[in-house]
Amino acid sequence: MLHEEKKEKFHQLVENKFQIYNSLFMSLPYDKMSNIGMLLPFLYEESKAGYEAGKSPEEIVEEFFSKHTELKTEEQKTELLFKIIQYIERQVVLYDSIEDAAFPELHSDRDAGTVLQLHERALQEHQLEATRKKLKDFAIKVVFTAHPTQFYPNAVQRILHDLRTAITNDSVTAIDMLLQQLGKTPFLNQQKPSPLDEALSIIFYLRYVYYDTIGELYKKLKNTFSTSNFTPDQDVIQMGFWPGGDRDGNPFVTAEITKQVARELRLSILKSYYAHLKKVRRRLSFRGVSEVLDGLSDDLYDAIFKEEAAISAGDILSKIEEAEKILIEQHNGLFYNLLEDFKDRVNIFGTHFATLDIRQDSRVHQQVIDEIIEKKSGLNLDEISVEEKLDWILNTNVSLDPNDFEGITKDTLQNVYHIKDIQKKNGQRGMNRYIISNSDHIKDVLNVFALFRFCGYREEEINMDIVPLFETMEGLDAGEQVMKQLYELPVYKKHLERRGNAQTIMLGFSDGTKDGGYLKANWEIYETKEQLTKISDRYGIKVIFFDGRGGPPARGGGKTHDFYASQGKTIANHQIELTVQGQTITSVFGNKDQAKYNFEQLLTAGIENDVFKNAKKDLSEKERTLLEELAEISYKKYSDLKAHPRFVSYLQEMSTLEYYGRTNIGSRPTKRGAGGELKFEDLRAIPFVGSWSQLKQNVPGFFGFGFAMQELKNQGRFDEVKSLYKGSDFFKTLVLNSMMSMNKSYFPLTSYMRKNEKFGEFWTILFDEYNLSKSLMLELTGFQELMEEEPLSQMSVKIREKIVLPLLSIQQYALIKIQKEEGNRDAYEKLVMRSLFGNINASRNSA
Template sequence: MQNEAKTERFRQIVENKFQIYNSLFMSLPYDKMTNIGMLLPFLYEESRIGYEKGLSPEEIVEEFFGKHTDLVSEEQKTELLFKIIQYIERQVVLFDSIEDAAFPQLHSVNEAGTLSHLHDRAVQEHQLEETREKMQDFAVKVVFTAHPTQFYPNSVQRILHDLRSAIMKDSVTEIDMLLQQLGKTPFLNREKPTPLDEAMSIIFYLRYVYYDSIGELYSSIKNTFGNQHFVPPQDIFQLGFWPGGDRDGNPFVTAEITKQVAQELYTSILKSYYAHLKNLRRRLSFRGVSEVLETLSHELYEAIFRDQNISAVQILKRLKEAEKILKEQHNGLFKNLLEDFQDRVKIFGTHFATLDIRQDSRIHQQVIDEIIVKKAGFTSENISTKEKLKWLLETDVVLDPNDFEGITKDTLENIFNIKKIQQRNGERGLSRYIISNSDEVKDVLNVFGMFRLCGYREEDINIDIVPLFETMEGLDAGEKVMKELYELPIYRKHLERRGNSQTIMLGFSDGTKDGGYLKANWEIYETKEQLTKISNENNIKVIFFDGRGGPPARGGGKTHDFYASQGKTIANNKIELTIQGQTITSVFGNKDQAKYNFEQLLTAGIENDVFKNSKKDLTEKERKLIQELAEISFKKYSDLKAHPMFVPYLQEMSTLEYYGRTNIGSRPSKRGGTNELKFEDLRAIPFVGSWSQLKQNVPGFFGFGFALNELKNQGRFDEVHALYKGSDFFKTLVLNSMMSMNKSYFPLTYYMKNNAKFGGFWNILFDEYQLSKSMMLELTGFKMLMEEDPLSRKSVKIREKIVLPLLSIQQYALMKIQKKEGNIEAYEKLVMRSLFGNINASRNSA
């Protein structure tokens, strides 16, 4: 009944509103877009009916031109298609805004996963003290990354922000004006954004969403769980930041850029404090207090605009002075407002979000090799890895970056700058160095050694060194690498100085690309168990940092369910994950959503330890079964990867080649500088995104259905059914995979099954989709995919309807390119332009 009520509510406040405002939008007079509003429904109908009949996108689009327009020339036709794309892009923004505005009305403050629900449950089950105890030593950290999965330029994001507010007020006049602005605002970046541009785009959210949402959320925790004996720690919610620090595969992130981004973060939080203080002074206008706050306001101004330094300690000292006068002379009036400001300073310091450095281990090795040849007198041929490490960890040489060039110079400059950044932004401003593609002990020690080479005394290396295990090999090596590191005296001493705490990052995206959906998820689960065990044995508090993304194929999906399903064999000291692109706007894009999703993460982590649930812990029998399914699916996926048509199919039939040409991110879409495309060089985002654009979502299900069917053929499906019923972890994997399949639409590419080169390969994909869908429906007892989540299903359905004409245009253009027909340049531009709307419309994959 509750689901039915929610669905009806969604129909009223999302679907109906979209129909109303969309009709308003379709009648607006845009430059060069006259009549598009009338033509678009025809293209949708031609697409819907055409795909049901098995027509190709080319036949559908040509039929649309023939029946509904009198256009003859290729130039006129492509011009119309460009206008339709522009139109649909704006429809997507409109739907985003309406759905976001409806969020508070669709989610109750008492539903599962909220703080209120956690408190009620803790009281009922007499676990309130245990809940407070867990809060004392637990945190949630969301790390914003610059990965390009969001195509809205900043100007459009700001319209989206304003449009959402106007829709919440139902202000038709304001909505009308904003829709007109939207119609005339370009959706394209003229040039690729720089890493600094990407950083500024996310800093917008820090200032206008997270400063308030996290501040208010902390206040809620304090009011709900706090008492005279317990004040929740102010770092229970934390923000991390990769733009400007993540140089893995991005030659545009330099030491100078990192310094600039750190400065912007510092200035931005001070601006937020300055604005907050302005409001506070309107209430605290009392003698003595107002003078102290005025002095603070002046000090903040000097730090923002006159390059004067101010620390969080100095700000808090002023606020303490004000608090003392307020209590002693003014009966503590409005004391709660002053406390709220103090809490925010403790939460955000002078860093706002913690900047991370990330680089690939192979780049570090290049740098070390160059240094050793130049400074140690060795040649690269006559020195072993062991000898390199010995020199690195024992030498007294202190390097000057100016003695080097290129990447070596920049790497060293960056390490030198960390000290300066920590002095201004505080130690929380930059406190860790992440190493991509870690699979050996040397990968971690190389970084430790580079700090020594830059003149840091070992006791002054105030940085956590974080290995990132992401490939199948890396995950397999994780336990051995960490065991060796924990037993190494020089590294063990470093960990003692860091509070005997070790952060380890695990990458879902590359794991899935490498091993397939089921194998990657199970491999990461097992790796976490092994790393938990080895860390506990060495008295190290391990923190797992998950490189998770939007769609299930990148570790996304239902994040709360994922974390709530991890049993006691996995360390649960902190929930830490990456978010990027459309996940930022769709899951954490406004105050209501951000608060809700931060709450969901926090309660998932706390419930996991405080409330017992046998479905979280896997029995030996359940483990063996998941292992067996994972191996069968891995074999199936590996065979697909090894198929000679795998990379050519993506290269020739998908949008993969076009990701790198769009001006959406500063980072190249593949590693390596060669023109030849190799599977291992493919970045996870364009890889997963290209399957998504084809509406095939292969990385989110391939091999899963095959594995389920294998056990069914052995007469063991009852075992799998018992596993689904008994294990929250396995159930979450199944439901997230179904989400991937629900967003697949194979009729779009039916035409490929007869392709001389790729027909056989397409049929392999389609057969596995059909099999996976039928097996999962049988396993869950559902009549349709995502049956248990009607709101997401409805949202997906509307979005898929909006973008169906866009998909037809994209495939039509790809078919023209494949046949080398007509103006290839124009068709390539059509493919690139249609990428934007498709990705933005897929935001609810998160």
């Protein structure tokens, strides 16, 4: 579809439908919300015209009250603002549902990045065999996390699900009823979800979206690429799972919770098999076959409902194979495809559904190891070096009882003990990785290796990959040296041999961007991957990169297909693996059509990279030097901003940062460590990036980029930057993703801050860099407006920004009242918190 065609189709399927259903929405008799639909357009118009005229949010909201209402008291006014927020929240759900329902019409099976398009291209370029070969050495893994960027409670998620179906069927009656339900359904959790609640929320998607999506996509791959001597591996599409296993900074994730979540994952996949088998048995009603399948159905039922009953993937497969044999020998293989599809699902999902990862911060492990050394060695911690500690933990044979310890040490040891039991029930694919946040030294990996030894595992029984996560600038710089030392260490070398000489390494885009700024973080990670590829190849290790990417570009998100398709041959490409969270789960993988399309985009990006030649993927020495120069200049600019005395206090006092922790959306605290003064390094990436987003400033997604380009322009070298943009897919992707961040920025909202005595100068620094970056990016790309090449995303952003503009006015109005210490502080703080929800949900098209 051409740009203009796409725009027209979007206009018909999304924009027009939203107008129609929104009018239906406006007439619904909500509790105390009868006239909101009439008042909202006035607040929007006041906001739009007001910001263009340089008015503050306070002036805009006060004028709205005086012109369009007769409200006199503060209580009446805040009550109206609460109702408007509730109304807009529901408008966002309606818009989400309409956009989701239009997805299949706006995207074709033969779009760039789909399996069919990959096959066509491979055929035309005589690369079918090369594509099949790559499929043998490639997989994608999407790892679902519980990070709190999703504000819809489960009840609303389900309405969204049903609303999308009703919109697809154009059923006005059903839409009307669902909108009424939506009007009366609370959008707030009464209390913070537990890690188990978070896990169950995502397991809902596993059962009702991904079980079928991944099964059908695998079938499509088979049908497209299989030959008599080649079938794609069932592990080509995998799922990972963090809720209940990720204890980094989350005191509520305990060893017991991890066990419970592993059990829920196992029971959920068995329930999916049980339901699937029912459909298979309806067709395979033949003598001999039906008896075997009935028996399997009983076995699955027992494994779900009887604690003592157990079933392995091998048990299920042997029954299917028994049925298969009878079907082929006695019944001409009738309906064999149904049995084959079921068998493929069991091979894909085992008894684990998704692989549950363990993650903890390296500093916590050090604390645990120190306590063990202190208790068991008699050594004085103050007098021994890091090397002596390592020597002790790797060469001392002690067997520890968790009950001899308390707190985090006890729980960490219990968790390691439980891994064996989880692997027995869920299979080794159910849990096989231990991830260490904030890694920057070999001790961070070896401490975890030692914990297994202390919990009674013989070295050959440690069936776990130990995965360092390099996320700060220091960690990324140290990565190569850390891995070199590990690869050379005999005890770790043996461990890797037992793990098939494969090493997974995780890289943190979110914290990297927070730490180093947008351009520097992305370039640093690119270079680190190159160094780690080189060192791993030298030692004969197959390295797999796991990217901690968030939704928005400022957290490493953005257009993921373009990003992965732009990595050259200097970076190992055995697997594309990334974290997905919050609204990105809903917006990118939230229903079967979207999930299938986006899984395909990831899969083909990695395969294209190896199979098709493209000079724009490989950086020349000249391009590399220029990228390095731009990254360093932007890093300097971003570092100066971070060092500004107003940096942290600006976020604390002028943004929503302090309010993230009070929302009942996630079980994890918003900062590492407890109490004390807020330090930059303790800030979590999500509230950090989210607060900039709520201010509509999106600083981590562009700051320093424009400055770096201007520096080269001042030297008369802007043509070099233009050549880099034209010649490097990687740099082009960074520019376009940064544009997305800027397109969602709106500085007129906060322009009142320029007059603020304390923060005026700081605000001006941000605004100037935004203007500089925007003008230079437009000049660089030749675009007339941001995101010109992506009409669908551009139009979606435009409509969403329009929906939330009144919400932003309310949020800023409330923040100003709090800063001025005027009126009922409690009511204004609640307004700030409530407005967080709609703003975040409306930004869902961020990956």
